[in-house]
Amino acid sequence: MPETLPQFLKQHAEQTPNRVAMRLRDYGIWHPITWKEYYEHVKYFALGLTSLGLRPEETIAIIGDNRPEWVIAELAAQSVGAKSIGIYQDSVVAEMVYIFNHADVSFVVVEDQEQVDKILEMWEELKGVRKVIYYDPKGLRNYTEDFLMYFPKVQELGHTYEQENPGWFEARLAQGKGSDLAILSTTSGTTGNPKLAMLTHKSMLSMGRNLMAIDPLEPQDEFVSFLPLPWIGEQMMCMSCGLLVGFTINFPEEPETVQHDIREIGPKVMFSPPRIWENLVSQVQVKIEDSTWLKKKLYNWAMPIGYRMADLQFRKEKPSFGMRAQYFLADWLIFQEIKDLLGLRHLKRAYTGGAALGPDVFRFFHALGVNLKQIYGQTEINGIAVVHRDRDVKFQTVGTPIPETDIKIDESGEILMRSPAMMEGYYRNPEATAEAIREGWLHSGDAGYFDEDGHLIVIDRAKDVMTLHDGTKFSPQFIENKLKFSPYIKEAVVFGGDWPYVTAMINIDFANVGKWAENNQLAYTTYTDLAQKPQVYKLVGSHVKASNADLPPAARIQRFLLLHKELDADDAELTRTRKVRRKLIAQRYEEIISALYSHNPFVDVDQTITYQDGRTARIQTRLAIETLETNA
Secondary structure (H helix, E strand, O other): OOOOHHHHHHHHHHHOOOOEEEEEEEOOEEEEEEHHHHHHHHHHHHHHHHHOOOOOOOEEEEEOOOOHHHHHHHHHHHHOOOEEEEEOOOOOHHHHHHHHHHOOEEEEEEOOHHHHHHHHHHHHHOOOOOEEEEOOOOOOOOOOOOOEEEHHHHHHHHHHHHHHOOOHHHHHHHOOOOOOEEEEEEOOOOOOOOOEEEEEHHHHHHHHHHHHHHOOOOOOOEEEOOOOOOOHHHHHHHHHHHHHHOOEEEEOOOHHHHHHHHHHHOOOEEEEOHHHHHHHHHHHHHHHHOOOHHHHHHHHHHHHHHHHHHHHHHOOOOOOHHHHHHHHHHHHHHHHHHHHHHOOOOOOEEEEOOOOOOHHHHHHHHHHOOOEEEEEOOHHHOOOOEEOEOOEOOOOOOOEEOOOOEEEEOOOOEEEEEOOOOOOEEOOOHHHHHHHEEOOEEEEEEEEEEOOOOOEEEEEEHHHOEEOOOOOEEOHHHHHHHHOOOOOEEEEEEEOOOOOOEEEEEEEOHHHHHHHHHHOOOOOOOHHHHHOOHHHHHHHHHHHHHHHHOOOHHHOEEEEEEOOOOOOHHHOOEOOOOOEOHHHHHHHOHHHHHHHOOOOOEEEEEEEEEOOOOOEEEEEEEEEEEEOOOOO
């Protein structure tokens, strides 16, 4: 029985050599790669790395968009006893230097000239990197650095190495053990530099087996890999489940073509963080606003039927014949078309994880008939510990534990977990390991409780839970998710707790609000200019009021403002998976937050912002502050 991910690859190559393992869309054409070809690419790249000096237990780093070369490099390293670490392609130089040096990286595999240029910029600061291997040669012809190599050249070295050492690769692959480290996975780092979770082959495969025991997939199923491969959620589906089951992984042509490519493939399963599902809802809402009066009428007739059907299913009640007939008609006229537009028509099931998904978004997809389920887990436990079961979905919860997983709530309300999928610890960080794993239990840092049906309810990060002025505990994330259901709100940060009432800083969705402004003949120049238009405040204010209507009086937003810039991972305000770094935001926007709790109708801002290319600009502007009637 295979024990490692590359051993599963070899098994598929032997048993179904001509079945399609991967596809890459290039110039509009899907190019298939069979399991046999996949295995050979991995084999010769691994042998090439070995001939260049890669040794067992060393680390290779991989940076780039989702491409076959990405997963080939990961499996190649693992085949010869090394491990890999994925780095987000939009990481800035300082982040990358920290990870390279902390993870003891000896080889770096990058996609293109942009990433090569970043490596050249930081080269003097890197301690152990010996070679940088790129797989898109465009623009790199005149680069003369001796440490640069082209991906196929490494594979050529592999062919030569095999001629000199026949059978060596197969023998080395067979030595792999489940206890070997497979990857170092960066945590989301909401409190500073990311920690590197050490995940073994056994832990990754046990998570895959236990998820597939609940939600089985077949080798003929399709999956589209479009979220960053350094994210544990993408590793879960692409590597752990993909290699266990042997379903086909499809790689889009470009990030900009993802929606089109998903629609062409019609995947059977999807796993995305909340921001993807929120974006899809916004997309539908904006397209409906721009559609004909007849389509609007049909949509506005169909959605309440969808919501009623979804609520019946949530309550596990049987719909009447009349309800089923109405839903059938709504599905035929509207829902199938929307799902087809979004590429969701053939889904068996879809998952959301990485953060809480707002109940409004959840109900929306179930109204369309999409089997969307919440998962809960962390990088430290291979991404998943809890999931909704089919036909047992409660949108307020994250479901029940997967097999072989124990969950308990300690006396402080913190969620503790243990399972075979748990990490070995944090790489070169025994203090953080000792803090996270105590007496065999992983301490999540999240607050939660079980409901009467044994479903886990996650309130928020334990340190982020607010105590409102009437003494009730409340989650800022819950309010933020309600706000983000609006197509015009991209991000929101809610404050309360020690303050006398709840306030919010809001990022508008520049594309959607810009489109609305054009339709309403409202002229604007920049993001800052558009965000401060009184008409935009009125538009966003109506959505804030709608969110307030469903909240208890003490949790309602009383004052809000529209920020002059988008919160950005490059400014460390968000993690790479778009989680809010609350502590840093509270420090950086201290003056704005203080103004929200004053009686002033505005606040003056003088701030320097940094663009992706390193340029800086100074913004001086006045932000209006809106006060709402909350009946609190």
